[in-house]
Amino acid sequence: MSLSRADTGRRRLTLPAGVAWSNYALLAIFVVLVVVFCLTVPYFATWANFANVLQRNSVIGIVACGMLLMIILGGFDLSVGAVGAATSVVAAALIVHVSMPFGIVAALALGLGVGLINGFFIAKIGINPFVTTLATQVLVTGIMFVGTAAQPVYGVPESFTWLGLGRIGPIPVPTIIFAAVAILTWAILRFTTFGHHVYIVGGNKLAARLAGINVDRVTILTYGLGGLFAGIAGVVLLGQTNIGQPASAADWPLTAIAAVVVGGVPLSGGVGKVGGAVLGTLLLGVIANALNLLGVSPFWQPAVTGAVILVAVGIDSYQRRRLERR
Amino acid sequence: MLLDMQEIRKSFNAGPVLHGVDFQLERGQIHALVGHNGAGKSTLMKTLGGNFADYGGRIRIDGEEVVLHSPKQALAKGVAMIYQDFSLIPDLSVADNIGLGRDPRGKLPGLISHSALRKRSAEEAEAVGIRLPMDTPVRQLGVAEQQLTEIVRACSQNARILVMDEPTARLAPAEREHLFDVMRQMARSRGVGIIYISHFLEEIRQVCDVVTVMRDGRIVETGAASAYSVPDLARLLVGHDDIVAATANATARPSSGKPLLEIEGLAVAGRPPVDLAIGAGEIVGIAGLIGSGRTRLARAIIGDVAASGRIRLAGRDLPRRTPQRSADAGLVMVPEDRKVSGLALASSIEENMAATALAPRLSRFGIIRAREKRALVESLIAKFGIRPPDRKRAVGTLSGGNAQKVLVARAVAARPKAMILDQPTAGVDVGAKGELHKLVELSAAEGAAILLISDDLDEILALSHRVAIMVGGRVKEVLPREGLDRASLLAAISQGAPE
Ligand SMILES: Nc1ncnc2c1ncn2[C@@H]1O[C@H](COP(=O)(O)OP(=O)(O)OP(=O)(O)O)[C@@H](O)[C@H]1O
Ligand SMILES: [Mg+2]
Numbered sequence: 089m090s091l092s093r094a095d096t097g098r099r100r101l102t103l104p105a106g107v108a109w110s111n112y113a114l115l116a117i118f119v120v121l122v123v124v125f126c127l128t129v130p131y132f133a134t135w136a137n138f139a140n141v142l143q144r145n146s147v148i149g150i151v152a153c154g155m156l157l158m159i160i161l162g163g164f165d166l167s168v169g170a171v172g173a174a175t176s177v178v179a180a181a182l183i184v185h186v187s188m189p190f191g192i193v194a195a196l197a198l199g200l201g202v203g204l205i206n207g208f209f210i211a212k213i214g215i216n217p218f219v220t221t222l223a224t225q226v227l228v229t230g231i232m233f234v235g236t237a238a239q240p241v242y243g244v245p246e247s248f249t250w251l252g253l254g255r256i257g258p259i260p261v262p263t264i265i266f267a268a269v270a271i272l273t274w275a276i277l278r279f280t281t282f283g284h285h286v287y288i289v290g291g292n293k294l295a296a297r298l299a300g301i302n303v304d305r306v307t308i309l310t311y312g313l314g315g316l317f318a319g320i321a322g323v324v325l326l327g328q329t330n331i332g333q334p335a336s337a338a339d340w341p342l343t344a345i346a347a348v349v350v351g352g353v354p355l356s357g358g359v360g361k362v363g364g365a366v367l368g369t370l371l372l373g374v375i376a377n378a379l380n381l382l383g384v385s386p387f388w389q390p391a392v393t394g395a396v397i398l399v400a401v402g403i404d405s406y407q408r409r410r411l412e413r414r
Numbered sequence: 415m416l417l418d419m420q421e422i423r424k425s426f427n428a429g430p431v432l433h434g435v436d437f438q439l440e441r442g443q444i445h446a447l448v449g450h451n452g453a454g455k456s457t458l459m460k461t462l463g464g465n466f467a468d469y470g471g472r473i474r475i476d477g478e479e480v481v482l483h484s485p486k487q488a489l490a491k492g493v494a495m496i497y498q499d500f501s502l503i504p505d506l507s508v509a510d511n512i513g514l515g516r517d518p519r520g521k522l523p524g525l526i527s528h529s530a531l532r533k534r535s536a537e538e539a540e541a542v543g544i545r546l547p548m549d550t551p552v553r554q555l556g557v558a559e560q561q562l563t564e565i566v567r568a569c570s571q572n573a574r575i576l577v578m579d580e581p582t583a584r585l586a587p588a589e590r591e592h593l594f595d596v597m598r599q600m601a602r603s604r605g606v607g608i609i610y611i612s613h614f615l616e617e618i619r620q621v622c623d624v625v626t627v628m629r630d631g632r633i634v635e636t637g638a639a640s641a642y643s644v645p646d647l648a649r650l651l652v653g654h655d656d657i658v659a660a661t662a663n664a665t666a667r668p669s670s671g672k673p674l675l676e677i678e679g680l681a682v683a684g685r686p687p688v689d690l691a692i693g694a695g696e697i698v699g700i701a702g703l704i705g706s707g708r709t710r711l712a713r714a715i716i717g718d719v720a721a722s723g724r725i726r727l728a729g730r731d732l733p734r735r736t737p738q739r740s741a742d743a744g745l746v747m748v749p750e751d752r753k754v755s756g757l758a759l760a761s762s763i764e765e766n767m768a769a770t771a772l773a774p775r776l777s778r779f780g781i782i783r784a785r786e787k788r789a790l791v792e793s794l795i796a797k798f799g800i801r802p803p804d805r806k807r808a809v810g811t812l813s814g815g816n817a818q819k820v821l822v823a824r825a826v827a828a829r830p831k832a833m834i835l836d837q838p839t840a841g842v843d844v845g846a847k848g849e850l851h852k853l854v855e856l857s858a859a860e861g862a863a864i865l866l867i868s869d870d871l872d873e874i875l876a877l878s879h880r881v882a883i884m885v886g887g888r889v890k891e892v893l894p895r896e897g898l899d900r901a902s903l904l905a906a907i908s909q910g911a912p913e
Pocket of ligand 2: 456498815
């Protein structure tokens with residue numbers, strides 16, 4: 089960037105020209121934070137602790153991958169928490185009363201179904217994503233509470249916890265599932281026509297329509313995937329708790345949106361990468377873990393998360409404005 | 415001297431755009447700024463409009479050195495802008511948009527008097543002789559009316575300097591003439607200095623006193639507008655002599671076979687039905703005044719707006735059309751407004767260009783064939799001469815003319831049987847316009863049926879084999895190209911028009 093006469097009075101914090109914050113700076117911050125924590129936080133730098141962080145954050149990471157798709161499309165989904173709780177309850181009940189494979193499949197179908205319904209109302213009826221997914225969230229939660237009389241579902245066999253707490257070698261099973269979902273999302277966005285259409289529709293819906301893209305189908309499918317991923321997360325959650333708990337997962341929607349946004353993906357749609365969502369998830373997870381190890385009251389954690397969102401997204405937006413001022 | 419810009423420099427992260435530009439403007443002067451697509455005209459003017467906090471160089475207004483780091487500062491110094499791509503708020507009414515940022519006080523501080531605002535906006539439109547539906551949300555207007563709204567707004571800001579970035583790119587001949595009258599009047603009687611950017615070089619001699627030519631971020635020449643002929647200007651701004659002249663008479667007659675695109679009794683929202691048949695290799699122009707229903711017709715043909723009647727493509731009926739089904743069948747449209755209905759600005763050239771062709775041509779079982787996509791995109795970037803030739807570049811950072819080329823390339827990429835082009839060369843420079851015309855003719859020569867909507871009568875005359883005259887939503891007559899000239903065409907579209 090050429091230094092100019094009009095500029096000389098002021099010095100600014102800038103990245104070298106051409107380096108977009110979302111690509112590297114987030115990664116750099118993450119690495120720096122991890123190094124700092126390794127040096128300063130007791131027990132942080134142990135594999136047991138890393139595995140713990142991975143295991144705890146994999147569930148939200150899976151949700152965040154779905155959320156990423158919906159955010160690129162220019163929307164988001166507030167019902168993922170209700171879907172996660174409902175799938176884990178349904179899976180628990182069916183595993184206890186029918187069979188394990190049937191329980192899992194039915195739970196995933198439920199997630200997919202709710203997602204498709206979201207997509208249908210958004211695309212075909214034209215209700216905006218906020219209202220639609222708020223409504224389905226309340227609806228699903230309500231039905232679930234009626235169905236269970238607000239009681240947790242017990243009796244899932246101990247072996248099921250392998251899905252939530254098990255390891256393959258040193259790697260937690262949920263993390264492997266998270267990685268699989270993330271790679272799947274990456275592949276969808278990169279290699280499929282559907283994935284490319286998601287970007288165009290998110291960037292300009294009218295233009296996408298006039299260009300011959302079936303906007304409704306893309307929208308319904310995207311929300312369907314979001315629901316399916318929330319369903320997968322719900323099943324993994326059941327593997328961690330072994331109890332179908334209707335009152336769980338209420339914080340998922342906002343945490344997942346936060347992870348994606350911290351990952352440098354703007355809510356305005358049309359842009360976004362899986363790497364951002366994964367990194368955002370891990371960044372929030374690592375910070376929470378460090379606070380935990382330092383013995384900071386858990387009540388502080390939401391406040392810190394809020395501050396992280398403001399700082400990370402703030403730097404991102406500031407850089408964007410500087411570089412892409414019209 | 416009213417305005418004195420010295421050594422203006424501006425870079426984006428992709429590289430420098432302005433390499434030390436000097437620009438002067440006198441009071442009461444109408445000063446044309448011309449240059450090829452991406453020359454940096456808009457960037458220079460955005461600098462003046464306070465869009466960049468990091469430009470280099472010095473700006474003096476009326477001898478006073480000013481720092482223009484925000485649009486607000488620029489406005490306070492008396493600089494009003496009409497941006498090339500609109501800066502209106504779509505959901506606000508015309509009256510609200512005209513009065514934007516200049517709220518009349520209500521009874522209490524902090525309140526706005528809407529009735530006063532509406533009244534003042536109506537008066538301001540009246541004062542420049544433009545009639546607009548004051549209460550309609552801007553979103554519902556056609557591009558021409560949006561452009562007129564911008565013009566009224568800029569003219570009402572009591573500016574000393576008025577910047578107009580391609581205000582006529584989307585206006586029909588009558589509106590253009592009217593705009594020129596308004597400009598002359600503002601310059602002569604109020605002493606406003608006007609900077610006027612346009613790719614219609616004939617207009618320059620008609621309204622401007624002085625012309626400045628830019629090329630690749632530098633000024634190449636400045637002089638009295640009357641001293642340059644149109645070919646002089648064209649050569650200067652392109653930088654070489656071989657300009658593809660828009661072919662005076664269209665290519666050989668199309669093969670007289672069966673019509674490829676047949677429109678039968680197509681009626682949109684209570685308007686009279688339209689019948690039109692276009693043969694393979696034929697280009698049919700649609701000429702009409704603004705509001706004559708050309709864009710509506712185009713959108714009805716591809717199935718974006720509901721209409722009764724039938725469309726047949728290569729003998730096959732297209733029932734229950736949507737833009738997607740039409741595209742799959744080989745019928746595509748280039749929409750009229752690249753920013754609003756045309757492109758996904760945050761996505762790259764590649765993504766935008768491949769959008770239509772992706773599903774039918776560039777994928778198998780939903781998986782993209784990346785190598786073919788890339789090859790197609792690179793070849794189109796070269797063919798259309800898109801600058802910079804970087805397929806990963808976000809379309810939102812291209813100059814207006816280059817973005818327009820991406821939009822046309824997107825339709826061509828799908829290898830359609832029939833194409834509807836709605837103002838395909840809005841904002842494209844003379845050199846590139848000739849190239850685009852050649853590409854359109856090439857598509858026709860390869861057997862596509864083409865429907866061309868344009869406000870640029872010369873473009874219609876240069877490309878069409880037949881010209882459909884649209885008046886009040888109805889195709890009044892279809893004339894053969896032979897025997898038509900600018901004057902007779904203008905007369906044809908104006909007759910029977912309201913007023
Ligand atoms: N926000 C931006 N980020 C990066 N590059 C930009 C940005 N805006 C403009 N440019 C680049 O600056 C150059 C000049 O653009 P500008 O819009 O000033 O051209 P122009 O002369 O107005 O062309 P046109 O006639 O097509 O409107 C182009 O190469 C364009 O790609
Ligand atoms: Mg421009």
